[in-house]
Each structure stands twice: as C-alpha cells, then as structure tokens.
Amino acid sequence: MTRSLVMGVLRRLSLVLAGLTVWELVARSGLFSPIIVPSLARIGRELWFLATSAGSLVEVWQSLFRGLSGFALAAAVGVTLGVVMGRSAVAAAFLSPIFSGTYPIPKIALFPIFIYLFGIGSLAKVVLVFLECLYPIVVTTHAGSRAVNRVLLWSAANMGASRGRIVARVVVPAAAPFIFAGLRIALPIAMIVVIITEMISSADGLGYLVMYSLASFKTDRMLAAVVVISLLGLALDRLVVGLRDRLVFWERLDSYYAE
Amino acid sequence: MATLGLWQAATLGGHPEFVLSPAEIAGHFAAALRSGELLPHVGASLLRSLPGFVLGSAIGVALGLLAGVARSADQMLSPVVFLTYPVPKIVFLPIVMLWIGIGDASKIVIIALACFYPCFINAYYGARSTPTIMVWASLNMGARRLQVFRKIVVPSALPLVFAGLRVSLALSFILLFSTEMINARSGLGFLIRQSESSLRFDLMYVSIVAVAALGYASDQLLLLARRRVLAWQAATTR
Numbered sequence: 001m002t003r004s005l006v007m008g009v010l011r012r013l014s015l016v017l018a019g020l021t022v023w024e025l026v027a028r029s030g031l032f033s034p035i036i037v038p039s040l041a042r043i044g045r046e047l048w049f050l051a052t053s054a055g056s057l058v059e060v061w062q063s064l065f066r067g068l069s070g071f072a073l074a075a076a077v078g079v080t081l082g083v084v085m086g087r088s089a090v091a092a093a094f095l096s097p098i099f100s101g102t103y104p105i106p107k108i109a110l111f112p113i114f115i116y117l118f119g120i121g122s123l124a125k126v127v128l129v130f131l132e133c134l135y136p137i138v139v140t141t142h143a144g145s146r147a148v149n150r151v152l153l154w155s156a157a158n159m160g161a162s163r164g165r166i167v168a169r170v171v172v173p174a175a176a177p178f179i180f181a182g183l184r185i186a187l188p189i190a191m192i193v194v195i196i197t198e199m200i201s202s203a204d205g206l207g208y209l210v211m212y213s214l215a216s217f218k219t220d221r222m223l224a225a226v227v228v229i230s231l232l233g234l235a236l237d238r239l240v241v242g243l244r245d246r247l248v249f250w251e252r253l254d255s256y257y258a259e
Numbered sequence: 260m261a262t263l264g265l266w267q268a269a270t271l272g273g274h275p276e277f278v279l280s281p282a283e284i285a286g287h288f289a290a291a292l293r294s295g296e297l298l299p300h301v302g303a304s305l306l307r308s309l310p311g312f313v314l315g316s317a318i319g320v321a322l323g324l325l326a327g328v329a330r331s332a333d334q335m336l337s338p339v340v341f342l343t344y345p346v347p348k349i350v351f352l353p354i355v356m357l358w359i360g361i362g363d364a365s366k367i368v369i370i371a372l373a374c375f376y377p378c379f380i381n382a383y384y385g386a387r388s389t390p391t392i393m394v395w396a397s398l399n400m401g402a403r404r405l406q407v408f409r410k411i412v413v414p415s416a417l418p419l420v421f422a423g424l425r426v427s428l429a430l431s432f433i434l435l436f437s438t439e440m441i442n443a444r445s446g447l448g449f450l451i452r453q454s455e456s457s458l459r460f461d462l463m464y465v466s467i468v469a470v471a472a473l474g475y476a477s478d479q480l481l482l483l484a485r486r487r488v489l490a491w492q493a494a495t496t497r
Contacts, residue, residue: 011334016342036357104478105471106432109448111440112455112463132433185426192347196437199349200452207350211441214353222353230346237345 038220046224056209060228063206066122067194070129071187078134078186079179082141083171092142099138107131111197125197132193133186140185144178145171180244187240191233206232287461288468296462297469303445304435304473307363311370312431316424318371319378323423326379327386328412340379348373352438366438373434374427381423385416421485428481432474447473 020040026032027039034042050056085092107128114124148171156166172179198207206229213222291297326333326340348369355365389412397407439448447466454462 008334011331012338015335015339101475102471104429104432104474106429106436106474108433108436108440109451109467109470112451113467115455188345188347191345192349192433195347196349196433196441199352200437200440210350210353214357219354219357226350226354229350230343233345233347234342 035217035219038223042220043223043227046218046221047227050221050224050228059204059206059209060232062122062204063194063198063229064232066125066198066205067129067190070126070193071133071190073126074130074133074137074186074190075183077130078137078182079141079172081134082138082179082182083145083167083175085138085142086145086148086175087167087171096142099135099142103135103139108193108196111200115201120201125194125202128197129190129193132189136185136189137179137182140178140182141175144175147178148174176248177244180240180248184237184240184244187236188233191229191236195229283461284464284468288465291462291465297450297465300445300447300450300466301469301473304439304447307366307439307446308370308431308435311367311435312374312428314367315371315374315431316378316427319375319423319427320382320420323379323382323420324386324408324412324416327383327389327416328408333383336379337383340376340383344376344380348376349434349437352441356442361442366435366443369438370431370434373430377426377430378420378423381419381426382416385419386412388419389415417489421481421489425478425481428477429474432470432477436470 023037024040027034027037081095085095110131111124111128114127118124118127152170152174153166156170161169194205195207195210198205199211202208206225209225210222210229213219213225288297322332322336326336351372352365352369355368359365359368393411393415394407397411402410435446436448436451439446440452443449447470450466451463451470454460454466
C-alpha cells in the first residue's frame with residue numbers, strides 16, 4: 001500500500017527530477033560555458049538575491065500591478081458585457097459581431113499604436129492586457145449566461161423577481177462556472193502580455209529584468225527571473241482555482257476550457 | 260462597421276499624424292502590396308508561425324491523447340504539463356536564443372512550445388471524456404486496442420482537439436509577433452517596429468492590418484476544416 005503510493009509519487013515527479021538532474025549534470029560537465037547553462041546552485045543564489053533585495057521586489061510589484069489591474073478591469077467589464085449579451089437579444093446582435101470578428105486578431109500588434117496614444121509607461125501595457133483578457137472572459141460569460149436553465153428563469157419571474165434581481169440571483173450564479181473558466185484562461189494571458197510588453201519596451205518590471213540580464217550576460221540572474229515569473233503565474237492560477245472552488249462549490253468543472 | 264464609420268468621421272476633422280483614417284489605411288495597403296514592401300515580410304512570418312504551430316500542436320495532440328488513454332503516460336506527463344501551463348512561455352525565448360541562436364529556429368521552438376499546451380490539455384480531456392460504454396461495447400465486439408483508439412477515442416476527442424487547435428492558433432500569432440518585435444530582421448512584427456521607429460505610420464498601420472487579416476483568415480480556415488471533419492457532430496447535436 002505505502003509502497004505503491006511512494007512509487008506513484010516517484011513516477012509523478014520522475015520527469016521533473018530527470019530534467020533537473022540532466023541540467024545539473026550538463027552544467028557540471030564543463031561542456032558548455034556557465035553563461036549558456038548555469039548550474040542550479042548559481043540560479044538558486046540569484047533567486048535568493050532577487051528575493052531579498054528591495055529593488056527586485058519593486059520589479060515584481062511593477063509587473064504584478066500591471067497584470068492584475070488590466071486583468072481586474074477586463075474581468076469587471078467582460079463579465080458585465082457577457083451577461084448583458086447573454087440576456088439581451090439587442091445587445092447580442094450589436095456586440096456579438098464585433099467580438100467574434102476581432103477575436104482571432106492578435107491584439108499585441110496594436111501595441112505600437114497604444115504607445116503613441118497612452119505613452120510608453122504602464123498605461124499602454126495595462127490597456128493591452130485589458131484588451132487581450134477581455135475576449136476570453138466575454139466569450140465564456142456570454143456562453144454561460146445563455147445556457148442558464150430556462151425553468152429557473154421562469155420560476156424566478158413567476159415568483160415576482162424583477163429583471164435586475166433575476167440577473168443577480170439566477171443568471172450570474174448559474175454562469176459562474178463559465179465565468180471562472182474564462183478568468184482562468186485570461187490570467188495566464190495577462191501575465192504573457194505583461195512580460196512581452198516589458199520585454200519590448202520598458203525600463204522596469206520582470207520582463208525588462210529578463211532582457212537586461214540577458215544583455216549583460218547574467219544568464220543565472222535571467223533564469224532566476226524566469227523562475228520567479230513561473231512561480232507567479234502558478235500562484236495566480238492556484239488563486240483563481242481556489243477562489244472558484246470556494247465560490248462555485250456546487251459544480252466542479254474539471255476542464256481548463258469551456259466550450 | 261459602426262466603429263469603422265465613427266473612426267473615419269472622427270479623423271475627417273483633422274488628426275495627429277499617428278492616427279490614420281480607415282480610407283487612408285486602405286490606400287496605403289494597396290500601395291504597399293504593389294511596391295512589394297509587404298509580401299516578403301508576410302512570407303517570413305508565415306514560415307515561422309506555421310512550422311511552430313504544426314510542430315507544437317501535433318506533439319501536443321499526440322501526447323495528450325496518449326496521456327488520456329495510458330495511465331503510466333498520464334502519471335508521468337500530466338503533472339509536468341499542468342504545473343508549467345500557467346507559465347508565460349515567452350520568458351524562455353532568451354534561453355532558447357542562447358542555445359540555438361537568434362534566428363528562425365528559436366522563434367519556431369517558442370511558438371511550438373506555446374502551441375503544445377492548449378493542444379495537450381484539450382486532447383487529454385477529450386480522450387478522457389470518451390464514453391466508457393462505447394469502449395466496452397467495441398471491446399465486447401472483438402475490437403483490438405489500436406482499433407478502439409482509432410475508431411472510438413480519437414473521434415470522440417476531436418471536438419475538444421479542435422477547440423485546442425483554435426486556442427493554439429491564436430497563441431501562435433501572439434508569440435510570432437512578440438518574438439519578431441523583440442528580435443528579428445524580417446517578418447510583420449519587425450515591420451511594425453521598424454516603421455514605428457522610423458515614423459512611417461502608413462506602413463505601421465498597413466502591417467497591423469496585414470496581421471489582423473492573417474489572424475482572421477487562418478482562424479476561418481481552421482473553422483472550415485472543423486466543419487469538414489466534424490460534419491457528423493453538427494448533424495447529431497443540432
């Protein structure tokens with residue numbers, strides 16, 4: 001019993017452990033310069049440095065602030081738009097073509113225009129994050145609020161609930177699993193866009209730190225920044241999942257994407 | 260349409276030089292097509308995004324299906340994939356650049372890496388959601404394991420696989436243009452950056468429109484392919 005449990009855990013971790021071992025062996029073998037493959041110990045040291053120096057924490061905060069503010073804006077606007085589109089035929093007829101028509105267009109291409117419109121600071125990046133995150137949230141919320149069980153709507157209306165009350169008490173809770181699926185797609189996108197825009201044009205933030213460390217041949221620091229970014233992405237995803245499991249306890253949507 | 264009209268109307272009354280009206284953009288677009296300023300860059304971009312997309316999604320779908328049907332593959336692959344899924348893949352660009360150079364290969368690898376995840380996850384869930392009764396029934400009728408896989412698991416996973424492909428396609432474009440904006444000497448992302456820094460706003464808008472058109476066209480192609488392949492699904496769910 002315990003033996004099979006241990007074997008299961010080992011098999012689950014085997015690829016990660018194998019990858020790390022190969023990395024360390026290659027780094028120690030001296031075949032490649034430490035600039036190309038820095039050892040895990042050096043990355044760990046840089047990681048410690050990043051975690052303890054105030055300056056680098058500011059960079060982390062910059063990236064988080066940009067990503068989360070764009071994401072929060074997109075969540076507020078996207079859920080509202082999605083519910084309105086799902087419950088009103090007029091709004092759907094008006095907004096749906098805009099969203100489905102521009103959905104496959106990579107919004108990142110608009111970044112240069114945004115720089116001219118909103119300046120090179122945080123605002124252009126937040127706007128781009130907002131725009132990229134808006135689409136998955138609107139699309140999934142729209143699908144969710146359209147799929148509300150009609151009997152529930154009818155009985156709520158029959159019992160004298162007003163339209164606003166129906167939306168707040170029936171539609172939004174019923175669409176919640178879909179909304180969270182949308183949020184879960186949007187959050188990694190927010191991180192991607194923040195990092196990309198910081199790599200392209202910025203003087204602060206984690207994306208900038210990656211490019212700056214690369215340009216100064218500090219690959220160990222660059223990889224430490226990559227680790228930090230990865231951990232952030234992972235932590236934010238866990239946060240959304242945790243929130244979903246608290247709020248939408250009645251339905252376990254065991255999938256990453258809602259159709 | 261209304262947005263376009265408003266935009267045109269707003270720019271009629273005079274505008275800063277970095278905002279162009281839709282009519283002007285259309286004019287510049289035709290001019291850029293004729294002068295041959297645009298097409299080589301479109302070709303360069305497609306040569307990066309298509310191999311990346313095909314490679315990443317093929318590996319993603321194959322491994323996803325495998326992990327969906329075989330427990331040992333599931334136990335080995337899934338934790339790694341789900342753990343690294345929320346990581347923005349673009350951060351690996353600098354490392355990959357160091358290893359295999361600054362050219363096209365590093366961009367293709369990054370695009371393939373990003374396309375891998377949605378395909379793997381969707382194929383995985385698609386294969387896992389195969390109705391057990393169908394598998395039992397076919398085994399009962401004497402189908403071999405490979406036959407079950409080909410005739411039962413793959414078709415029932417296909418709708419989700421296509422959903423994954425669509426996400427991957429959109430991602431491949433995002434990554435294509437960001438890798439090209441970060442470092443490239445050709446391609447549409449490069450063209451956008453270069454025309455921006457040389458204040459050629461006409462060319463910048465033209466390349467942005469070209470990006471949008473490419474993204475839209477490839478998405479429509481994929482939807483068309485899905486309608487062909489999944490004709491039976493539309494028939495049964497309608």
